[in-house]
Amino acid sequence: MFGSSTELASLGGAFSQQALSQMSGSTQRQAGREIERVQAQALIADTREQGRALLANTALQNVGALTALEQHLIQVAPLGEARYKHIVDAYAMGAASAVSRW
Numbered sequence: 001m002f003g004s005s006t007e008l009a010s011l012g013g014a015f016s017q018q019a020l021s022q023m024s025g026s027t028q029r030q031a032g033r034e035i036e037r038v039q040a041q042a043l044i045a046d047t048r049e050q051g052r053a054l055l056a057n058t059a060l061q062n063v064g065a066l067t068a069l070e071q072h073l074i075q076v077a078p079l080g081e082a083r084y085k086h087i088v089d090a091y092a093m094g095a096a097s098a099v100s101r102w
Helices: 005-012 015-019 025-076 078-101
Strands: none
Touching: 015 025, 025 078
């Protein structure tokens, strides 16, 4: 996080350090608490997005590996093609659903 509550305020442009220093003590504390709340929400949102990206990356790699295995198995045992496809498609749909829910 930022070093102080006024640091974010000055970066955002809506308030300057000078404007915060001109506020009463109780208003400064209230503004500081609000700034910290906004900072926390931003960090939480960023963490969620990073988690979603990690989940999507893993799902894509798994679908790619399963698709390659599906192609190989079709060549080795072609009678199982419909089953291989069904299994890989089911995994891909479940993975997509998990990413969407995240």
